[in-house]
Amino acid sequence: MDERMSMDGFDPLEPYTYRHPTQVAGVVWKNPVGAASGTFKLDACQDFYDVSQLGAISTKGVSPVAWEGNPTPRTAESPSGMVNAVGLQNPGVDDYLVDELPRLKDLGALVVTNVAGHSDDDYAQVVAKLADSPADMLEINVSCPNVTHGGMSAGTDPVGLERLISRLRAMTDKPMVVKLTPNVTDIAAVARAAANGGADALSLINTLVGMRLDTTTGRPIIDNVTGGVSGPAILPIALACVWKVRQALPEMPIIGMGGIASGSDALEFLYAGANAVEVGAAALVDPVAPVRIARQLDELLDQRPELAETLEKGSSWK
Amino acid sequence: MDERMSMDGFDPLEPYTYRHPTQVAGVVWKNPVGAASGTFKLDACQDFYDVSQLGAISTKGVSPVAWEGNPTPRTAESPSGMVNAVGLQNPGVDDYLVDELPRLKDLGALVVTNVAGHSDDDYAQVVAKLADSPADMLEINVSCPNVTHGGMSAGTDPVGLERLISRLRAMTDKPMVVKLTPNVTDIAAVARAAANGGADALSLINTLVGMRLDTTTGRPIIDNVTGGVSGPAILPIALACVWKVRQALPEMPIIGMGGIASGSDALEFLYAGANAVEVGAAALVDPVAPVRIARQLDELLDQRPELAETLEKGSSWK
Amino acid sequence: MSIQTTQFRPTEQVVAQAQAEGKRPGRRTAKVSAALSLEGGAARLLTVRDPYAARTASAGQFVNLYAPDPSAMLPRPFGVARTDGDELDLVYQVIGRGTAALARLKPGDEVDLLGPLGRPYDLSRPGDYLLVGGGLGVPPLIAAAQALSQRADARAIAVFGYQNERFADPLVAASADRTLSISEPEGDVITLLDRFEPQLDPARSAIISCGPTAMMKAVAAWAAARSIPAQFSLEERMGCGYGACVACAVDTVDGRLKVCADGPVFTGEQLGWTNA
Amino acid sequence: MSIQTTQFRPTEQVVAQAQAEGKRPGRRTAKVSAALSLEGGAARLLTVRDPYAARTASAGQFVNLYAPDPSAMLPRPFGVARTDGDELDLVYQVIGRGTAALARLKPGDEVDLLGPLGRPYDLSRPGDYLLVGGGLGVPPLIAAAQALSQRADARAIAVFGYQNERFADPLVAASADRTLSISEPEGDVITLLDRFEPQLDPARSAIISCGPTAMMKAVAAWAAARSIPAQFSLEERMGCGYGACVACAVDTVDGRLKVCADGPVFTGEQLGWTNA
Numbered sequence A, B: 001m002d003e004r005m006s007m008d009g010f011d012p013l014e015p016y017t018y019r020h021p022t023q024v025a026g027v028v029w030k031n032p033v034g035a036a037s038g039t040f041k042l043d044a045c046q047d048f049y050d051v052s053q054l055g056a057i058s059t060k061g062v063s064p065v066a067w068e069g070n071p072t073p074r075t076a077e078s079p080s081g082m083v084n085a086v087g088l089q090n091p092g093v094d095d096y097l098v099d100e101l102p103r104l105k106d107l108g109a110l111v112v113t114n115v116a117g118h119s120d121d122d123y124a125q126v127v128a129k130l131a132d133s134p135a136d137m138l139e140i141n142v143s144c145p146n147v148t149h150g151g152m153s154a155g156t157d158p159v160g161l162e163r164l165i166s167r168l169r170a171m172t173d174k175p176m177v178v179k180l181t182p183n184v185t186d187i188a189a190v191a192r193a194a195a196n197g198g199a200d201a202l203s204l205i206n207t208l209v210g211m212r213l214d215t216t217t218g219r220p221i222i223d224n225v226t227g228g229v230s231g232p233a234i235l236p237i238a239l240a241c242v243w244k245v246r247q248a249l250p251e252m253p254i255i256g257m258g259g260i261a262s263g264s265d266a267l268e269f270l271y272a273g274a275n276a277v278e279v280g281a282a283a284l285v286d287p288v289a290p291v292r293i294a295r296q297l298d299e300l301l302d303q304r305p306e307l308a309e310t311l312e313k314g315s316s317w318k
Numbered sequence C, D: 001m002s003i004q005t006t007q008f009r010p011t012e013q014v015v016a017q018a019q020a021e022g023k024r025p026g027r028r029t030a031k032v033s034a035a036l037s038l039e040g041g042a043a044r045l046l047t048v049r050d051p052y053a054a055r056t057a058s059a060g061q062f063v064n065l066y067a068p069d070p071s072a073m074l075p076r077p078f079g080v081a082r083t084d085g086d087e088l089d090l091v092y093q094v095i096g097r098g099t100a101a102l103a104r105l106k107p108g109d110e111v112d113l114l115g116p117l118g119r120p121y122d123l124s125r126p127g128d129y130l131l132v133g134g135g136l137g138v139p140p141l142i143a144a145a146q147a148l149s150q151r152a153d154a155r156a157i158a159v160f161g162y163q164n165e166r167f168a169d170p171l172v173a174a175s176a177d178r179t180l181s182i183s184e185p186e187g188d189v190i191t192l193l194d195r196f197e198p199q200l201d202p203a204r205s206a207i208i209s210c211g212p213t214a215m216m217k218a219v220a221a222w223a224a225a226r227s228i229p230a231q232f233s234l235e236e237r238m239g240c241g242y243g244a245c246v247a248c249a250v251d252t253v254d255g256r257l258k259v260c261a262d263g264p265v266f267t268g269e270q271l272g273w274t275n276a
């Protein structure tokens, strides 16, 4: 009953055989729990656990060239959450192809490469370079609130999004996931546009636009003024987004995320209609959180054979 | 330093003279802190404090006829927040005019009457009946996510909103506040539409669409499936909305709300650009919270003479 | 940059101020006097020192406890189970996050509370009261037994149904005139009521009940068939617990009422549970 | 319906498992051994029992503490100030919500922690170390004094500037060869460095520093003018503290690096703080 006690014996390093795999757009994940983009770094995380234990690893957004990101401060706390404006700092796709990606594959990880851009051409350039790479899936991030051009704007306009995804679709056979923003009036409309463009799966949600101010100075804490809110605070909002998209697109594979901090939270996303989930902010405050959550979910699924069966279909409660 | 201790001597009943009034659309509030719509009921709250102590009282949405609201369960918890789908249960405007409104006025409260509708005609009917009432301000709620027609849909379409507000504007001289939803791609566009329609002030934010599921049954906790998320969890999102609207409309009076639980949170909204604030969910978990927050803010404003001066203008950090 | 939903406000101070002004005391911080596990963990007993709540609560009323965890914001309502001077007892089960956090409280710790809240059972008539409870519905009935034990003109017969462990029997037996109980494999409260019926004078009896809705409806039917007046204490998910948010609606013959402020106690007539 | 960001995981168990596999231990729960106020409340000392962190931390490294309040999610990084067997000392000031919650911890309470994190000061050269600290930058320098006190070939001269109360003097004096300190009305660390200069042999000296950026830049200029190698420990708002999120970027001659994982200690050269 007391959850605090329930993982006393949890050992992120002990060999563990997951009993409940899932599938996302035909790709088998050994368990339904992945690391979310931007909250996983290979060098940092492999010190704490074996990265092949996760269902998938979604890497930090990669852009055509190196991006230096936003000035600091880049983060602020909020109740049960955090606001970040990293601004997609990354060494660029060429570096990614020779460094992080091969190392991740060598370690046995299932890799979802997150693709960032300031323009349609940017996305196309990155996808072109990834088309023959060992990446298992591509995740097109049209939902980052922290870059001035491209980023979120690409994910708020269904017409532009469908055009972008159609273009990228033609460039690769890799399963293509489109990552959606919740900062829209109708997420189902955007999801449909991504589907029409040829998305094989959707991941949601990216962060919500938010800010904090310092009441001693009266100024924003984050240099970028606004940032993206993540963490448990956004859990109910993310669940509603997943549920709405599942209602609109009954067959579309969905990777759910937003505030997941326990196996029970992950299970809630599966009931809302996700086929798999990813863990973001929770991994920042405990490096081994994604592994813990994967084990907790595995145990919860043992008690729910009916759900395990339909897992790959995205079994919402309806 | 330790906030826990800072209000040891707080006495919601002790006579207290507020030193920092504000103005919203020409109406003087004795302090910048009001009770948010839907989280205040006269019968319940006056047992705990003198309701004239607050800057304003925003009453529960009133509709043309009595509404029975949604079936239960109507609420679920979320991390640092709650989801509700009350569905605007209220006894209707005729009852309001003879019962709650006169009683509130007799007690010396400054009353912001929140107006609900399923259609433009509904809103018009209520505003017509309130035009000659003793209500100090009207707050047009075009942002409730928990009713099927009208409600939030009215607040997501700038064109329809401008038309609605223009129509209501012609019906009354009362200061008219339009309450905005954050569930839109561009809140500034909606704010501009309200301004063009003739809004004297804006209040934001209403709740964000969210849901929770019961992991023992796999079904939604709330009968209405989705509801509106409020409480500290939404604080950073609300601050960003206020800031964006303040940037778009430098002169528009703004009543800020969303997750305020302390005087310091209230101050943060003033820095983001609000002229006044309202307390919602925090009042549900401590009846006297709005009074406590008003006192805390009053003390914080003592140390910020520069802000007190510009308070009535909505002094954002820029 | 504060994000606390409350402040530390010692109960004595809050209450003294409120009473001086004729207002009800708001949320306040009280000390835990005792925290025990009952009958191998079937339920827990929490004793809190809050003179105001302890001295003013009537059977059927409840208090809001707030989890010692600001991220679990909403109130946890619990029926007042027993009062003793400045202290009140709550009997509860660990269900989710909030009750798990409450279960970690130790004597000397602090817990925030509001109340007493809601309208109590009407125990004004003399006669025999059948206190019919199931599961975690028993706490207010323990309080009723305690109240009735002070009276010469009334008797309390506890009729408790459990899933397994009969964790509340010792608590109610201290005050009730008789304690009948049963657990699931053997039957339910209707089994007990049927057995007790020969000793019952319907004309001078009343039923007060609390427990799962299905159980209460069965009790209502049993009572209606015998024309015994019955009162029921309802549970509903709450937003505030004191009447401000209308989260806790229930349909009654008087319209949609609030469980927290118009109840939690309603008569069988109000609920329309009067068909035998 | 769990919404906890962590689980209770006793430090011994987490560490034993990680070490057996050659991994670093993740977040874990440690016991508080002591919690004191220093010099009339200018700062607080928290002693935590975490054998792994205590036995592996080097001066300049930090640990993440997590507020005993799930709604304050982000880590609170604190420089390790002193270690003693299985225990480590942290010296901190109450700034906001998280440190306020930490200040309520009592001996016997539990607190979650991660670390040690980051790269330590390089203390490998023999000679004189000037430990130049300001305000709440002094904790890692106390650790440096402790480390240097174990060595025959090095001396530690603490040069501490305070706003008011000289709260850390007794802590550093226990290990430093000399302790110079000053508080604001009288001057700053540059005042002290200037005074000390006659006794200084720049060729066999090094500066290690931590404190407000303005102070460290002044120290960097002072050091550069005398060709004394200097290392600086930076502060930045963090998302994770262990290198996963890139929230804590700093521009260096080697490009944009992470304060938490590539630092917090950087040389004056790396920071480009080499103009006298």
Ligand SMILES: Cc1cc2nc3c(=O)[nH]c(=O)nc-3n(C[C@H](O)[C@H](O)[C@H](O)COP(=O)(O)OP(=O)(O)OC[C@H]3O[C@@H](n4cnc5c(N)ncnc54)[C@H](O)[C@@H]3O)c2cc1C
Binding pocket: B076, B077, C062, C074, C075, C076, C077, C078, C079, C080, C091, C092, C093, C094, C095, C096, C097, C098, C099, C100, C136, C139, C140, C234, C235, C236, C237, C238, C264, D001
């Ligand atoms: C008037 C009243 C009196 C009650 N008296 C008792 C009692 O004496 N002993 C006892 O064990 N239980 C009692 N309950 C039920 C008790 O309030 C819930 O078991 C408890 O709130 C669950 O909290 P949690 O944090 O463990 O669950 P969580 O699932 O974490 O709670 C999440 C939210 O849902 C609410 N919730 C969950 N289950 C219920 C429920 N069954 N009823 C109402 N709200 C719920 C919680 O209050 C909280 O707001 C009473 C309920 C009401 C309405």
Ligand SMILES: Cc1cc2nc3c(=O)[nH]c(=O)nc-3n(C[C@H](O)[C@H](O)[C@H](O)COP(=O)(O)OP(=O)(O)OC[C@H]3O[C@@H](n4cnc5c(N)ncnc54)[C@H](O)[C@@H]3O)c2cc1C
Binding pocket: A076, A077, C001, D062, D074, D075, D076, D077, D078, D079, D080, D091, D092, D093, D094, D095, D096, D097, D098, D099, D100, D136, D139, D140, D234, D235, D236, D237, D238, D264
């Ligand atoms: C490497 C490093 C070592 C540090 N060592 C010490 C030390 O030994 N003693 C000490 O008193 N302080 C130290 N600090 C600063 C300390 O981390 C902050 O004072 C503390 O996090 C404030 O937390 P809060 O909850 O009181 O403030 P809040 O304002 O409630 O914190 C909100 C968020 O902002 C972050 N934050 C606020 N101020 C700072 C700051 N100055 N630096 C970094 N993050 C901040 C918090 O970590 C938290 O994530 C160090 C900082 C860093 C980066």
Ligand SMILES: Cc1cc2nc3c(=O)[nH]c(=O)nc-3n(C[C@H](O)[C@H](O)[C@H](O)COP(=O)(O)O)c2cc1C
Binding pocket: A036, A037, A038, A039, A059, A060, A061, A084, A086, A088, A114, A141, A144, A179, A205, A206, A207, A229, A230, A231, A232, A234, A257, A258, A259, A260, A278, A279, A280, A281, A282, D239, D245
């Ligand atoms: C520090 C940080 C950096 C992020 N960077 C990216 C990114 O590069 N690409 C992306 O698609 N999402 C990024 N995200 C969003 C997360 O992948 C995730 O969608 C979001 O944080 C919600 O999940 P959570 O609440 O579990 O964190 C980032 C989130 C955080 C907190």
Ligand SMILES: Cc1cc2nc3c(=O)[nH]c(=O)nc-3n(C[C@H](O)[C@H](O)[C@H](O)COP(=O)(O)O)c2cc1C
Binding pocket: B036, B037, B038, B039, B059, B060, B061, B084, B086, B088, B114, B141, B144, B179, B205, B206, B207, B229, B230, B231, B232, B234, B257, B258, B259, B260, B278, B279, B280, B281, B282, C239, C245
């Ligand atoms: C239970 C409940 C009922 C509400 N009812 C109304 C309403 O009738 N009209 C309205 O405009 N807003 C309503 N709201 C929204 C609040 O007024 C407020 O905008 C929102 O909750 C955000 O503020 P908070 O986080 O402080 O609660 C309601 C909120 C809650 C929690």
Ligand code: FES
Binding pocket: C237, C238, C239, C240, C241, C242, C243, C244, C245, C246, C247, C248, C258, C259, C260, C261
């Ligand atoms: S719970 Fe808020 S009115 Fe009953």
Ligand code: FES
Binding pocket: D237, D238, D239, D240, D241, D242, D243, D244, D245, D246, D247, D248, D258, D259, D260, D261
């Ligand atoms: S704080 Fe996350 S990388 Fe440094």
